[in-house]
Amino acid sequence: MAATKAALTLWxxxxxxxxxxxxxxxxxGGVRAADLPEDTAEGLLHVYNGGGVTAAGPAFxxxxxxxxxxxxxxxxxxxxxxxxxxxxxxTASKYxxxxxxxxxxxxxxxxxxxxxxxxxxxxxxDYVANRISLDITQxxxxxxTSVALGFTRGDDKVGKxxxxxxxxxxxxxxxxxxxxxxxxxxxxxxxxxxxxxxDGYLGSPYRAARVFGAAVPERNPxxxxxxxxxxxxxxxxxxxxxxxxxxxxxxxxxxxxGHTLELGYSRYFQETWLADTYLRYYTQxxxxxxxxxxxxxxxxxSRNRQLSTFDNAAIGAKVSWLWxxxxxxxxxxxxxxxxFVHFKFKDFTDLRTGDKYAYSASILxxxxxGTF
Amino acid sequence: MRQPTRTGxxxxxxxxxxxxxxxSSFSVPTVEPWVKPYERERLADPIMRFSRNALPEKHVEHVxxxxxxxxxxxxxxxxxxxxx
Amino acid sequence: xxxxxxxxxxxGLLAIALASLASPLATGAVATQASxxxxxxxxxxxxxxxxAEQRGRVVMVNFWATWCGPCRQEMxxxxxxxxxxxxxxxxxxxxxxxxxxxxxxxxxxKLGVTFPVLLDTDxxxxxxxxxxxxxxxxIIDRDGKVRYFHRGYxxxxxxxxxxxxxxxxx
Numbered sequence: 181m182a183a184t185k186a187a188l189t190l191w192x193x194x195x196x197x198x199x200x201x202x203x204x205x206x207x208x209g210g211v212r213a214a215d216l217p218e219d220t221a222e223g224l225l226h227v228y229n230g231g232g233v234t235a236a237g238p239a240f241x242x243x244x245x246x247x248x249x250x251x252x253x254x255x256x257x258x259x260x261x262x263x264x265x266x267x268x269x270x271t272a273s274k275y276x277x278x279x280x281x282x283x284x285x286x287x288x289x290x291x292x293x294x295x296x297x298x299x300x301x302x303x304x305x306d307y308v309a310n311r312i313s314l315d316i317t318q319x320x321x322x323x324x325t326s327v328a329l330g331f332t333r334g335d336d337k338v339g340k341x342x343x344x345x346x347x348x349x350x351x352x353x354x355x356x357x358x359x360x361x362x363x364x365x366x367x368x369x370x371x372x373x374x375x376x377x378x379d380g381y382l383g384s385p386y387r388a389a390r391v392f393g394a395a396v397p398e399r400n401p402x403x404x405x406x407x408x409x410x411x412x413x414x415x416x417x418x419x420x421x422x423x424x425x426x427x428x429x430x431x432x433x434x435x436x437x438g439h440t441l442e443l444g445y446s447r448y449f450q451e452t453w454l455a456d457t458y459l460r461y462y463t464q465x466x467x468x469x470x471x472x473x474x475x476x477x478x479x480x481x482s483r484n485r486q487l488s489t490f491d492n493a494a495i496g497a498k499v500s501w502l503w504x505x506x507x508x509x510x511x512x513x514x515x516x517x518x519x520f521v522h523f524k525f526k527d528f529t530d531l532r533t534g535d536k537y538a539y540s541a542s543i544l545x546x547x548x549x550g551t552f
Numbered sequence: 553m554r555q556p557t558r559t560g561x562x563x564x565x566x567x568x569x570x571x572x573x574x575x576s577s578f579s580v581p582t583v584e585p586w587v588k589p590y591e592r593e594r595l596a597d598p599i600m601r602f603s604r605n606a607l608p609e610k611h612v613e614h615v616x617x618x619x620x621x622x623x624x625x626x627x628x629x630x631x632x633x634x635x636x
Numbered sequence: 637x638x639x640x641x642x643x644x645x646x647x648g649l650l651a652i653a654l655a656s657l658a659s660p661l662a663t664g665a666v667a668t669q670a671s672x673x674x675x676x677x678x679x680x681x682x683x684x685x686x687x688a689e690q691r692g693r694v695v696m697v698n699f700w701a702t703w704c705g706p707c708r709q710e711m712x713x714x715x716x717x718x719x720x721x722x723x724x725x726x727x728x729x730x731x732x733x734x735x736x737x738x739x740x741x742x743x744x745x746k747l748g749v750t751f752p753v754l755l756d757t758d759x760x761x762x763x764x765x766x767x768x769x770x771x772x773x774x775i776i777d778r779d780g781k782v783r784y785f786h787r788g789y790x791x792x793x794x795x796x797x798x799x800x801x802x803x804x805x806x
């Protein structure tokens with residue numbers, strides 16, 4: 181615990197040092213205009229189906245520039261969840277629930293800097309989550325390097341269906357630092373680091389853990405500190421196509437370590453088609469207090485399979501068709517995306533069969549995007 | 553007592569680098585940007601962006617956040633939910 | 637757990653640094669008061685055009701690309717200035733740096749520009765003028781000397797250009 185606290189302090193020092201160096205670089209860099217994000221309207225229909233859970237719904241986003249330097253973005257996201265997952269089926273009964281999320285953010289561009297202030301609120305019958313964030317992006321070194329600093333603060337109110345006496349809260353802090361660097365006329369890379377802190381009720385009032393074969397309410401720590409580092413590279417391959425590669429390392433004070441690897445390829449076809457395909461592999465080692473069936477009494481215990489040791493592999497494809505276009509005026513694209521992912525758990529048993537649990541899921545997205 | 557010292561150090565570094573930048577006669581070896589603005593045609597293409605459409609990317613990130621223990625550093629702005 | 641205020645302070649420092657942006661202009665190979673480097677480029681319509689032949693007129697050279705947002709915003713404004721002053725001895729040369737000349741012609745036509753568009757596909761002239769920003773707009777006086785070198789484009793720059801052109805046309 182002390183070692184990870186020291187590590188988090190190191191991150192803070194690093195962020196402070198980089199922040200001051202950045203301030204120094206600003207005075208050296210030349211004048212350049214950063215682009216205000218384009219006016220956009222997006223409509224999305226999303227579906228997730230797998231492991232007994234179906235979550236689907238629409239989402240909308242509108243972005244409009246106001247007075248040359250400002251841009252406002254508003255979005256709405258809905259999730260209608262029908263949950264008959266293994267946890268629900270083995271310990272309770274199937275349920276349906278709807279979640280609504282509203283977000284609003286503003287961008288301000290001044291020379292080669294961009295400041296974004298945003299907020300969002302998410303409502304479910306038993307959970308309210310509010311977030312506020314501030315992001316600053318600065319182009320330096322002749323526009324070859326882009327440095328971004330970000331901060332998000334979250335406040336959640338946790339409730340429990342049919343139990344008005346249960347009420348708790350959770351607070352979140354996220355600090356982000358990102359650097360994107362042009363390597364050559366065809367290659368660009370980025371490094372993103374994030375420090376996350378959570379405080380409060382971090383579990384689920386519906387989930388049970390298993391101790392000596394008996395179901396007991398789960399006991400999670402009331403704090404969690406995490407660090408994530410992601411490296412990405414994009415390269416233009418010369419024939420109107422590009423490759424993408426990324427790796428992310430995650431570690432936290434619950435002793436979860438996660439590795440994510442993604443490889444992708446994009447290509448233009450004719451004048452109006454764009455296709456992407458990717459492979460993603462994720463592996464994680466479980467939380468220290470996670471147990472499929474605890475054989476001793478410990479301060480914290482959880483059977484949340486999200487915290488267990490497992491891996492998943494996914495393959496996905498996206499297609500985009502330029503439907504209508506008026507150069508300099510607007511562009512409307514029709515898009516579809518599909519991902520197939522297979523989860524394999526190492527230490528979570530399917531109580532219905534006695535084998536280690538595994539399941540497959542599909543993610544489907546159909547969306548229209550217009551830029552003006 | 554440690555925090556004010558850290559802020560002081562940060563301010564010193566900021567001040568030093570600003571000064572270095574201002575004094576062009578001070579011979580600090582500088583590296584020139586090696587990709588000129590007029591050579592950035594390929595990089596300006598949407599195919600080379602790290603993030604193309606905010607809405608679908610937010611959805612996929614949400615799906616992963618709910619089912620995996622890892623979070624963050626993706627560049628996608630997340631919201632919260634009680635998805636457990 | 638108290639959130640670390642040090643990171644908050646760092647962000648504050650950053651905001652101050654941003655607000656006090658006093659970036660000195662990058663010094664390129666082309667300094668003001670020096671002779672504008674001569675070049676000959678093919679125009680969109682075919683025949684070559686040489687900068688030195690424009691001596692005696694006020695010349696504005698605008699470097700642009702189809703993939704550059706601020707460039708596309710600036711061009712209609714430049715066209716307006718061209719129409720306004722071309723009969724007074726003013727010439728505007730749009731130098732395009734796209735790899736594909738056809739894209740340049742397409743976008744120039746769609747934006748409805750009437751000033752000559754020159755094609756610098758191999759970026760030789762861009763290198764000659766040591767461009768550090770896109771777009772870059774150079775204003776050259778009747779004696780062939782560079783008088784103003786504008787880097788980038790923000791809304792309102794065209795008013796500056798108007799004043800400077802008028803002053804040089806006198």
